[in-house]
Amino acid sequence: MLPDRIKKGFVAILEPIIGFFVSLNIKPNWLTTAGFAFGLASGFLFGQGRFLWGGLAALASGLCDAIDGTLARRSHRVTTFGKFYDSFLDRYSELAIFIGLSYYYAGGEMWRLVILTDLALVGSLMVSYARARAEGLGLECRVGLMERAERLITIIVGAILAGIFQKQWIFEIVLWLLAVLANITALQRMLHVRRLTRVMDGG
Secondary structure, X not given: OOOHHHHHHHHHHOHHHHHHHHHOOOOHHHHHHHHHHHHHHHHHHHHOOOHHHHHHXXXXXXXXXXXXXXXXXXXXXXXXXXXXXHHHHHHHHHHHHHHHHHHHHHHOOOHHHHXXXXXXXXXXXXXXXXXXXXXXXXXXXXXXXXXXXXXXXXXXXXXXXXXXXXXXXXXXXXXXXXHHXXXXXXXXXXXXXXXXXXXXXXX
């Protein structure tokens, strides 16, 4: 999990852009939708084996996701639906990336990488589900090594490096990290909820 000071520092760097969007009366949901569109583009580009451009599209998607919440607060447009819409499209964006990767590797009959991609996808879904289900029970659940921001950063860096150097093994390392650490994060969240509920249930 990235420390809060790093997340806040990153958003602070983007403050001029956020202020510019506020002055243009850009709605936060527009930015969320743009992030989703970049996520779809990233998945398409990965599916074509264009890792550098896929990584850059994923970076654009991540930037939109990083500032839409701050934009909502700065422009006094925070809504319950906006929060849901953001989380909803975030899941689709991430799924698009993994589906694109799986398509590319399946076409090249690189089955080991297909399996790694699918395991990373499962882990990513379960991390998100664990938090959503825990919060549905009234529990805070933001623990773990590989949250969405960390997963996206790992994909972006790996894809750009693999695209620049034209070395597929670079991205294979990324897939191993995601496949292992995302599922470990899901397990961490399960154990975290178990610990909290044991106290609640008097266990």
